[in-house]
Amino acid sequence: MIGGMLGDLPAKERGRQxxxxxxxxxxxxPRKARQRDRSWSNxxxxxxxxxxxxxxxxxxPTPCRSDPDSAPSPFLTLTPTINFFSxxxxxxxxxxxxAMKTSISALLFFSTFLLxxxxxxxxxxxxxxxxxxxxxSFSEREAAMFVAQDQGFFRRYGVDLAFVHVRSGxxxxxxxxxxxxxxxxxxxxxxxxxxxxxxxxxVFVAGLINKLIGNVMxxxxxxxxxxxxxxxxxxxxxxxxxxxxxxxxxxxxxxDPKRDGxxxxxxxxxxxxxxxLLNHAIEATHLGYTFAAPxxxxxxTNLADLSQLPIPFQSTGIMTTRSxxxxxxxxxxxxxxxxxxxxxxxxxxxxxxxxxxxxxxGLRLTNVGQAVEGYETLPSLYERRIYPRIDGVRNVIRLxxxxxxxxxxxxxxxxxxxxxxxxxxKEGRF
Numbered sequence: 569m570i571g572g573m574l575g576d577l578p579a580k581e582r583g584r585q586x587x588x589x590x591x592x593x594x595x596x597x598p599r600k601a602r603q604r605d606r607s608w609s610n611x612x613x614x615x616x617x618x619x620x621x622x623x624x625x626x627x628x629p630t631p632c633r634s635d636p637d638s639a640p641s642p643f644l645t646l647t648p649t650i651n652f653f654s655x656x657x658x659x660x661x662x663x664x665x666x667a668m669k670t671s672i673s674a675l676l677f678f679s680t681f682l683l684x685x686x687x688x689x690x691x692x693x694x695x696x697x698x699x700x701x702x703x704x705s706f707s708e709r710e711a712a713m714f715v716a717q718d719q720g721f722f723r724r725y726g727v728d729l730a731f732v733h734v735r736s737g738x739x740x741x742x743x744x745x746x747x748x749x750x751x752x753x754x755x756x757x758x759x760x761x762x763x764x765x766x767x768x769x770x771v772f773v774a775g776l777i778n779k780l781i782g783n784v785m786x787x788x789x790x791x792x793x794x795x796x797x798x799x800x801x802x803x804x805x806x807x808x809x810x811x812x813x814x815x816x817x818x819x820x821x822x823x824d825p826k827r828d829g830x831x832x833x834x835x836x837x838x839x840x841x842x843x844x845l846l847n848h849a850i851e852a853t854h855l856g857y858t859f860a861a862p863x864x865x866x867x868x869t870n871l872a873d874l875s876q877l878p879i880p881f882q883s884t885g886i887m888t889t890r891s892x893x894x895x896x897x898x899x900x901x902x903x904x905x906x907x908x909x910x911x912x913x914x915x916x917x918x919x920x921x922x923x924x925x926x927x928x929x930g931l932r933l934t935n936v937g938q939a940v941e942g943y944e945t946l947p948s949l950y951e952r953r954i955y956p957r958i959d960g961v962r963n964v965i966r967l968x969x970x971x972x973x974x975x976x977x978x979x980x981x982x983x984x985x986x987x988x989x990x991x992x993x994k995e996g997r998f
Contacts, residue, residue: 614642614767615758616890695900701751701886702744704737704808705838706931708942709884712776712950714930715923716910725902735804735836744770749890751903756882756964756983758807765974766985769890771985772956774904776911777884777949779960780874783860784817786852788867790838793821796871798829803840804851805834809883810841812964813854816879817872817965828859839932858931858942875948882960893985901988904954911950952998954982 614803614971616914627895657717703710713731716722722729734740738759743749745768752761756772764770790796796818803811811832818825835841838859844850845863864870880946886907888900920943927939962980969976992998 587711598926633769634733642929666857667823674712694726694990696723696726697902698728699751699899699903700730700732700743700749700752701903702732702734702740702749703753704734704740704804705754705884706733706839708858708927708931708939708945709777709781709856709949710753710930711914711923711942711946712907712910712925714915714926716906718926719910719913719922719928720904721909721913723830725905727902727906728900729903729906733837737808738805738984741768741770744768744887744889750888750896750899752887752907754887755809755812755884756811756961757812759805760887761968761978762972764978770887771890771893771983772882772887772953772961773893773985773988774886774907775882775884775953775956775960776886776907777883778951778955778957780813780816780877780881780882781878781883781949782813782854782856782874784814784871784874784950785842785854785855785860785863786869787845787848787870787872790851790869790871792827793818793823793871796823796852799851800833802832802835802844802850803832804837804841805833809862810838810854814876816881816963816967817874817877819853820877820879822927856942857945858927858933858939861941863940880957880959880963883959885956888986897988901991904988904992905997908954908992911952911954914946914950953989953993954998955986955989958984961965 631735643773680768685778701713703713710731715729717729731753734743736759737754737757740749740754741759741763744752752770760770784793788795790799801814803814805811814823814832816832823830835844835850835853838855841850841853842863844857845853845868846866855876860870862882886904893900912924923946924943927933927942928936931939931942933939958980961983965975965978965980969978
C-alpha cells in the first residue's frame with residue numbers, strides 16, 4: 569500500500585519521500601502523556617504505535633488524484649504507517665491480553681474465596697465443643713467444677729462447658745433425658761434410679777466423691793438422732809441428694825420416717841434450707857460443710873459428719889447417657905481430663921487463694937472467709953482415682969427397691985461405665 573502510493577509520484581518526488589519530515593500525531597494519546605504514564609502495557613503501546621500517522625509536506629505541488637482537473641496547490645499528504653505489526657494482529661493480541669487479565673482476576677478471586685473458606689473451616693475445627701452439665705447440688709462438692717471453669721481446664725481440651733445449677737436432681741434428670749443437657753453432676757438418688765427404671769440409658773462415668781458427706785444439722789433443742797422423731801426435716805426434693813443422704817443416715821441410726829413420724833419438707837438448695845433452720849421453719853436438714861459452719865458457731869447441733877459413717881454410697885459423680893457416649897466419646901474423655909486437672913490443682917496448697925475465690929463466686933458467698941470451712945474439707949472428700957463406686961449404687965438400689973419393683977430389678981453394674989476412667993489411668997493422669 570505504501571509502495572503503491574509512492575509509485576504515483578514522480579521519481580524526483582519519490583526520492584524526496586524517502587526521508588520526510590515526520591510529525592507523529594496521536595489522536596487522543598500525545599507522546600508526552602505516554603511518557604508520563606508508565607503503567608501502560610506493551611499491547612497498549614503497540615496499539616498507539618499502530619495509529620501513528622506520518623504527515624509529509626511537499627514543496628512541489630501535485631494535483632489531487634480525486635480531482636485531476638483541480639488547480640495545483642500546496643497540500644499535506646496524509647500517509648498512514650504501521651510499524652512491524654498489522655492493526656488486526658495487535659487487536660488480537662489486545663483481546664488475548666484482556667482475556668488473560670480476566671482469567672487471572674477470576675483465578676485470584678477464586679483462590680481468595682477458597683482461602684477464606686479454609687480459614688473458616690480451620691476456625692470451626694478449632695472451636696471448642698459446647699456441652700451442658702447440670703447439677704442439683706449447691707455446696708463445696710462442686711469445687712472441682714468451679715475451679716475447672718475458672719482455670720480454663722475444660723477449654724484446654726477443646727470443651728466449652730456450661731455448668732448449670734437446677735432446682736433439684738429430678739430437673740437435671742429430665743434435662744438429660746430430653747437431650748437439653750449432655751451431662752449431670754450428682755449422686756445416686758431416687759431420681760436417678762427412677763429414671764433408669766423407666767428406661768433412661770443414663771450411666772455413671774466417674775465418681776469424684778464416693779461416700780456420704782456433710783453434716784446433719786439440727787436446732788439447739790435436738791441433742792441426739794433419736795430426738796428427730798416426730799420432727800420436720802428440710803430437703804431439696806423428695807428423691808434428690810439431700811433426701812437420700814438423710815434417709816441413709818436415718819437408716820443407720822435405726823429410724824424409720826413412717827414409723828417414727830418423721831416428715832420431710834421440700835424447700836430448695838442449701839442456702840435456703842440453712843436459712844429455714846435459722847428461722848425455725850424446720851428442725852433439721854442435711855448441709856454441706858460450708859453452709860453448716862455458721863450454724864455451728866450459733867450453737868446448732870451437728871448430729872453427725874456423714875463422711876465418718878461406714879455407709880457405701882456413690883456421692884458426687886458424673887453421669888451421661890449411653891447414646892451420648894456412642895456419639896461423642898471424645899467429649900466425655902476431655903471433660904474428665906479437665907476435672908482431673910482441677911482435682912490436682914485443688915490438692916496443691918499454693919493454689920488455696922484461687923480455690924477459695926472460685927468457691928466464693930460459685931456459692932455466691934459474701935466473702936472469702938465463708939468458704940474456708942468447705943475448702944479445708946476438700947482433701948478428705950475427693951477421690952484420687954475417680955472410679956464410680958458400684959457397691960454405693962447397689963446400696964441405694966437395695967434401699968429404694970424395698971418399695972419399688974422396677975428399681976429392685978436394676979443392676980448396679982449396668983449403671984456404671986469405667987472405660988473412660990481406665991483410659992485416663994493408663995495415661996498416667998492419676
